[in-house]
Amino acid sequence: MADIAHSVHVALGSRAYDILIGEHLLDQAGTILAERFPGRRYGIITDDNVAAAQLPRLLAALDAAGLSHGEIVLPAGEATKSWALLGQAVDGILAARLERGDLIIALGGGVIGDLAGFAASIARRGMGFVQMPTSLLAQVDSSVGGKTGINSPHGKNLIGAFHQPRLVLADLSTLDTLSPRQFAAGYAEVVKYGLIDDEAFFFWLEANLAEIFAGGPARGEAIARCCAHKARVVIEDETEQGVRALLNLGHTFGHALEQDTGYSDRLLHGEGVAIGMALAHGFSAQQGLAPSQDTGRIVAHLQKAGLPTTLADIPGTLGSTDALMAAIAQDKKVSRGALTFILTRGIGQAFIAKDVDPKAVAGFLNDRRG
Template sequence: MSADPITVHVPLGERAYDILIGPRLLDEAGAILKGRFPGRRFGIVTDETVAKAQLPRLLAALDAAGIDHSEIVLPAGEGTKSWANLQTVVEGLLAARLERRDLVIALGGGVIGDLAGFAAAIARRGMDFVQVPTSLLAQVDSSVGGKTGINSPHGKNLVGAFHQPRLVLADLSALDTLAPRQFAAGYAEVVKYGLIDDEAYFFWLEENRAEIFSGGPARAEAIARACAAKTRFVLADEKETGVRALLNLGHTFGHALEKVTGFSDRLLHGEGVAIGMMLAHAFSAKLGLAPSQDTGRIGAHLKAAGLPTRLADIPGDLAPTDALMTAIAQDKKVERGALTFILTRGIGRAFIEKNVEPGKVAEFLEEMRGA
């Protein structure tokens, strides 16, 4: 066994679970799962890219522990979060004769975690599942907190359920296989936690970004601190009826940008979040809520991490502003047609603002198109 992993505990009563963060956890997964879930069978859901890079390690670990398993391999990409693939996963779990007490393993990034978790929530009226996130974005955000779902033609993550995992295994060594662009996209979600309510964490990220990207000890600390922050919001507001909405900083703009770019590699989720966080801070500054110099400081950090920060950084022609506004109107935080945004009074001072005037948002986006 490798050195003991960092453990972040999510104390949700009978649904409590641990997030284990450390190297080589995929290779130790058989022993870990056998110890925590004795006698269970597992259905692994993954995509073609992760299947090549990580699935052999997981299968070897399960085989060594004598654990029975089956696999469902899907195409890679945001488009996989669809009704058709949800049906594929559910029918695959049933065809494998997995029972209600057996578990689903979500092996992959946020797309697979969201899809497999949703399938687990509805197959046999609810099966347990384990998150094995292999991307930075999934390790610090989507694998924690129980949000599962798929996309709709109307927008991102509009169909789903809250379904907490039983365990999260965040293998740091899996991150070594990520393309630099994918790692940077995940880093946007790391930065988000500092911008919401932890100014000191953002400053720490400024000082340690290079070591996080190179894989030094700061990487594990950054992930653990992000998971602890996510856990804090989940405990305060599990079903996102209040303060948990702060975790959507940058996402209202970002999800709209993802939709108008076709949920494609043209704009990765984390890249949309990075631009979205910049827009949220710039919009807050325009409204006189936040100092404009904070927007510049955040932009400099995101640029240094290799992330886009402007609408003009998105490849190709951007959809017109009215198309963006239509996408924003489908955001999950909309109430009775009124727009809700996560705005800020500065670094680490985000807040929920309801009844934002659509006209002001549209005017702001028009200005940002040329910035």
């Protein structure tokens, strides 16, 4: 019996699936897959960092269950979400003679989950895939909900498809191999769920921060609560026509900063989200929408978690405000050329703000640049 501490069901009719959360699930993956998807062959897509740390465990589990598999190992890093490496992944799937009814396994963080899911969506006009997220960010956010894709020189995640996984296996033990910086970056997405519409969860995070980082029971509970939150939103708005956009709190600013820093290790995705959430709350306060003391409380919590919260925290020199605004103008939420931001009236009170004045945003960014 698998050591499943939490299970979340994503009720999407014929495309429903479960999120299983627990310790050492990679070591039990063969048994779980054989029971749920008998007769399948598997194509594993991962990156070289995860391959060194986690792939042997998964291969041993698949072999023990007698499951046929092949592996495609890509470079680690955000720059992997490109046309060239997407093509390499799809070619690998076809070269392995995987059939339409077989399954792709995305073993890794958000980059691999996004790219492997997109590859599965287009290989043989659509194959099923299983998410096995190995980073905190992927376990609480990107592995759930079916958003897949790659980046473009014009912006982040502008090329992709909605393609739901068949199963998500979140092995808590994989988080023990993350660097403190990587774990903190993932924690930004945890905080996001409290800031959107769950003030009580944010307060709970303030009380349980140490245990979450230390790996106690609060860690699994936090991940399960985030997954349940996202599942509810995805069920209501699968293709982001409305309320699902709230999950992008902090991402409009964050994605622009990631693009400006070249999708490099200068700024991890979660770090961009942390700064973006601080900016979104700060801009909301400047516009008279939210109390400034809430911004201070949020910033203090993010900083306690070891996250950057200001533009000055980004190493190196940022591009001009005009360059950041050009990136913001390519955000997926832009409609008929009008800027759409996720703003807030306070902790747990995020809302979709349409037709935001770009001059006000540019002025705010100039102020924050000092």
